[in-house]
Amino acid sequence: MHPSSLPGLHPTPVMELLNTTMDNLVDIQHLTFRRQKRVIYDDISLQIRKGQTTAIMGPSGIGKTTLLKLIGGQLKPDSGDVLFKGESIPGMSRRRLFDVRRQMSMLFQSGALFTDMSVYDNIAFPLREHTRLSEAVIEIIVMLKLQAVGLRGAAHLMPAELSGGMARRAALARAIALDPELILYDEPFAGQDPISMGVLVKLIKALNDALNLTSVVVTHDVNEVMSIADYVYILAEKKIIGEGTPEEIRKSDSPLVQQFLNGEADGPVPFHFPAPSMESALQGVK
Amino acid sequence: MEWLARLGSATLARFSAMGRATFVLTGALIAKPQPMKHIPLTIQQMYVVGVQSLSIIVVSGLFIGMVMALQGYTILVDYGAEGSLGPMVALSLLRELGPVVTALLFAGRAGSALTAEIGLMKATEQLSSMEMMAVDPLRRVVAPRLWAGMISMPLLAIIFSAVGILGGHLVGVDWLGVDAGSYWSIMQSTVEWNEDVMNGIIKSVVFAFVCTWIAIFKGYDAVPTSEGISKATTQTVVYSSLAVLGLDFVLTAIMFGIE
Ligand SMILES: Nc1ncnc2c1ncn2[C@@H]1O[C@H](COP(=O)(O)OP(=O)(O)OP(=O)(O)O)[C@@H](O)[C@H]1O
Ligand SMILES: [Mg+2]
Numbered sequence: 001m002h003p004s005s006l007p008g009l010h011p012t013p014v015m016e017l018l019n020t021t022m023d024n025l026v027d028i029q030h031l032t033f034r035r036q037k038r039v040i041y042d043d044i045s046l047q048i049r050k051g052q053t054t055a056i057m058g059p060s061g062i063g064k065t066t067l068l069k070l071i072g073g074q075l076k077p078d079s080g081d082v083l084f085k086g087e088s089i090p091g092m093s094r095r096r097l098f099d100v101r102r103q104m105s106m107l108f109q110s111g112a113l114f115t116d117m118s119v120y121d122n123i124a125f126p127l128r129e130h131t132r133l134s135e136a137v138i139e140i141i142v143m144l145k146l147q148a149v150g151l152r153g154a155a156h157l158m159p160a161e162l163s164g165g166m167a168r169r170a171a172l173a174r175a176i177a178l179d180p181e182l183i184l185y186d187e188p189f190a191g192q193d194p195i196s197m198g199v200l201v202k203l204i205k206a207l208n209d210a211l212n213l214t215s216v217v218v219t220h221d222v223n224e225v226m227s228i229a230d231y232v233y234i235l236a237e238k239k240i241i242g243e244g245t246p247e248e249i250r251k252s253d254s255p256l257v258q259q260f261l262n263g264e265a266d267g268p269v270p271f272h273f274p275a276p277s278m279e280s281a282l283q284g285v286k
Numbered sequence: 287m288e289w290l291a292r293l294g295s296a297t298l299a300r301f302s303a304m305g306r307a308t309f310v311l312t313g314a315l316i317a318k319p320q321p322m323k324h325i326p327l328t329i330q331q332m333y334v335v336g337v338q339s340l341s342i343i344v345v346s347g348l349f350i351g352m353v354m355a356l357q358g359y360t361i362l363v364d365y366g367a368e369g370s371l372g373p374m375v376a377l378s379l380l381r382e383l384g385p386v387v388t389a390l391l392f393a394g395r396a397g398s399a400l401t402a403e404i405g406l407m408k409a410t411e412q413l414s415s416m417e418m419m420a421v422d423p424l425r426r427v428v429a430p431r432l433w434a435g436m437i438s439m440p441l442l443a444i445i446f447s448a449v450g451i452l453g454g455h456l457v458g459v460d461w462l463g464v465d466a467g468s469y470w471s472i473m474q475s476t477v478e479w480n481e482d483v484m485n486g487i488i489k490s491v492v493f494a495f496v497c498t499w500i501a502i503f504k505g506y507d508a509v510p511t512s513e514g515i516s517k518a519t520t521q522t523v524v525y526s527s528l529a530v531l532g533l534d535f536v537l538t539a540i541m542f543g544i545e
Contacts, residue, residue, distance in 0.1 A: 072418050101420040112415035115407075129421050 024083075025050040025182055025214045026071055031080035033063070033070060040066055042238040043080070048182070053208050053215040055225040057260065058235030061273060064218040065109055067235075068184045071216070072106055073097045084182075102130060104182040109190075111171035113159040119146070120155040123174045130178060145173040148203055150196065165191040172200065176207060183207070185217045189224055197221070201228055222261055226250070234260055307503040313424035314432050314502070327430035328437075335396045335431065336438030340445070342395055343388060347446035350383055351375060351453025358454075359462050368464050372473035375454035376447075380477065380486040381542070384447035386534050389493035392439050393526035397501035400431055401522040404505025405515035413506075428502050435498030436491070443490035485541045492533060497526040 026048035033041040040063040048054045048071075056064055069075045070082055073089045082089040084100055092100065105126070113122050123142045127133060133141070146152040149169040159167055172188055188204065189197050205228045207213050219225045226232065226246040234242040234249070234257055242249055242257035249257060275281070354375045362368045404427065407413050413423040451473075458464040477483065501522045508518035 074414060074417065098417075098420045098422065101418060104418075106415070106418045108411050108415050108418075110411050112411040114412055114416075115410070126419050126421075129419065129426075 023050055024048060025085060026216075027083040027086075028067075028071075029081045029083065031070065031077045031082065033066065033075070033077050035066075039238055041077075044235075044238075044240050045080075046233055046240060046243070048214060048216055049231065050214050051208070051212050052230040053204065053217060053228050055229035055232045056216060056218045056235065057220065057222065057225065057232065059260070060220075062235050062237075064235065065186055068106060068186055068216065068218060071184060072101065072104065102178075103180055104184065105175045105178065105180045106184040107168075107172050107175040107186055107188055109186040111159075111167045113162075113167055113171055113174070115159050117159075118155070119151065119157050119159065119162070119170045122159065122170060123177050126174065126177045141177065142173075145177055146170075148176075149173045150199060165193070165196060168192070169196065169200070172203075179207075179211055179213065182214045183216070185215060185219075187219055188217065189219055189221045197224060204228060222263075236260070303507070306507055307499070310424060310428065310503050310506050311432075311499055313422070314429040317422075317425050317429070324425075324430060324433075327426075328433045331430045331434035332438050335400070335434045336442060339392060339395050339438070339442060342391055343442045343446050344449050346387060346391055347379075347384075347449035348453040348456075350387060350446075351379065351450030351455075352457045354378060354383075354450070355454035355457035355462070359458055359464065368458075368462075369468040369472055371454065371458045371464050372469035372471075373476035375458070376451050376473045376477050377482060379447040379450040379454075380482045381489075382486075382534070382538070384443045384450065385486050385490035385493055386530060388439060388443040388446045388490060389497055389530040390527055392435075392442065392494075393497050393501070393523050393530070396435065396438075397497050397522050397526050398519045400435070400498070400501040401505040401508070401519045402515055404428070404431070404502060405508035405510070405518050408506065408508060409510035409512075409515060424506075428506060432498050432502055435501070436494045439494030439497065440487055440490040443486070443493075447486070485537075488541075489534065489537050492537060493530050496529050496533065500526045500529065 024047040028044065028046045030043050030045055031041055032039070032043055056067065058064055066075060070077060071084070071089070073082075073092065076090045081091075084104075087100070089097070089100070113119070114125065117125065120142055123145055124138050127138045127141060131138075142155070143152055146155055149172055151166060151169055151173065154162065154166060154170070159170070162170060168188070168191055172185070175183060175185070185204065188200055192200060201224050204215055204217065208215050208228075217225055217229065226249070229246055232242075232244065232246055232249045233240050236256060242252050242254050242260075244252065250261070252258065355371060358371050358374045359368055362370055362374070404413075407423075407427065413427065416423045416426060455466075455469060459466045459469050504518040504522045504525075505515075508514045
């Protein structure tokens with residue numbers, strides 16, 4: 001088989017195929033979300049297609065983590081809907097929500113490893129809770145997952161003994177322990193050196209291709225994520241300012257998108273958290 | 287007029303907190319039991335909550351028994367009634383001091399630790415990530431701690447009373463020379479199983495339930511910041527102590543009140 005006929009390497013024809021035949025695993029419709037009075041999202045709609053890697057990018061504090069928590073049902077939208085396989089997540093009973101969550105997993109931005117368990121037990125936790133596998137099988141799975149993130153030697157350490165980047169990778173291993181259908185990665189590459197970053201990028205890609213998982217990757221690392229994403233959404237100012245395949249995004253003529261990709265401070269996307277102008281703030285200081 | 291509004295909103299906040307507390311309690315207690323999973327977790331927590339509180343309970347019980355014997359002796363000896371030292375020490379411990387002091391010590395030693403632990407798990411998103419793994423933290427984290435507290439505290443109260451009676455013996459009999467036979471035999475003939483021992487145990491079961499519930503709810507409901515957790519920990523100790531002392535009066539009135 002010629003390499004270019006493999007899915008993922010040749011985005012455009014694959015995209016066309018997917019758009020017509022593949023259904024949406026997650027469908028966010030006209031979602032509005034507020035934190036107290038501040039509007040985080042104002043009527044956004046986006047789709048996560050089954051089997052794809054969807055990247056979500058945007059300035060810090062724009063609400064990317066919030067979006068993942070909305071998908072996971074930890075926050076409820078003020079209006080609009082979040083559909084998972086066609087079923088409304090905010091409308092679910094607690095019990096149904098827990099059933100649905102068995103099909104997804106989330107890598108928290110903070111890692112959120114259980115501090116009272118070793119790295120090994122952290123990764124074994126979802127397996128022990130949700131499967132009836134024997135300890136021998138669990139050990140094999142845990143070691144494979146740890147090997148994949150380069151931490152097999154750290155299995156016996158406690159989370160407090162890990163560095164920030166190691167903790168993040170251990171949390172990643174835990175998130176993929178059950179090979180769920182949907183994995184939400186909140187900044188998987190933060191705090192990684194170039195080598196581990198490359199490994200993680202490959203790992204996410206491999207999971208996606210080999211197991212046909214659906215991944216949502218929130219990140220700031222434009223180049224890394226553009227290399228693995230099938231589809232990209234760029235968020236800014238409560239809205240989606242750009243979407244498309246990585247090619248389309250790169251070619252986008254939207255100044256907002258270009259500013260974000262090139263990391264320019266000056267441009268239509270504000271770098272600052274909303275605040276009164278510096279002048280008026282300084283006038284109060286005598 | 288403003289104070290009325292403030293009173294109203296404070297009252298509403300109280301009620302909503304009570305609603306949340308009830309939610310936590312029912313969420314933790316009412317669920318399909320999974321004994322294979324939850325009994326080991328509960329035993330592990332009983333070690334943390336109960337066994338690790340043993341030293342403070344034993345030392346306090348010993349000293350309180352010794353002080354009671356000393357105080358009791360100086361009063362009773364004037365009436366030549368020092369033979370009643372045994373029942374005096376035993377009754378005060380079994381009926382009051384055992385359950386109450388154990389509960390107060392438990393709130394300070396184990397309750398505050400429970401609040402801080404659960405609050406910190408919340409602040410570091412461990413509870414959220416557990417929820418995202420489709421594991422209910424109310425059942426996985428809260429329930430074992432609740433059961434462990436409710437089982438451990440009555441046992442600790444019994445140990446407290448037993449050690450206190452030995453402490454009383456140490457001071458009353460070995461030091462002050464009360465007759466050992468009368469210390470024990472009058473105690474045995476005076477202390478009633480139902481009236482004294484059981485009522486004391488019922489008291490400590492009630493205190494155990496209230497203290498552990500407060501500790502767990504305060505942790506689970508804590509504002510997930512350092513200040514939030516420190517405030518929740520303080521509140522656990524204050525609320526538990528007040529609840530124990532208030533309930534003690536109510537229970538005593540019901541149990542030993544004039545018929
Ligand atoms: N618990 C909270 N209470 C109130 N506001 C919050 C809370 N959590 C987040 N916010 C606000 O919601 C906005 C979005 O937060 P979110 O964590 O989703 O940002 P983000 O896009 O993930 O940022 P980053 O890239 O820095 O992680 C932020 O501006 C923040 O001020
Ligand atoms: Mg974030």
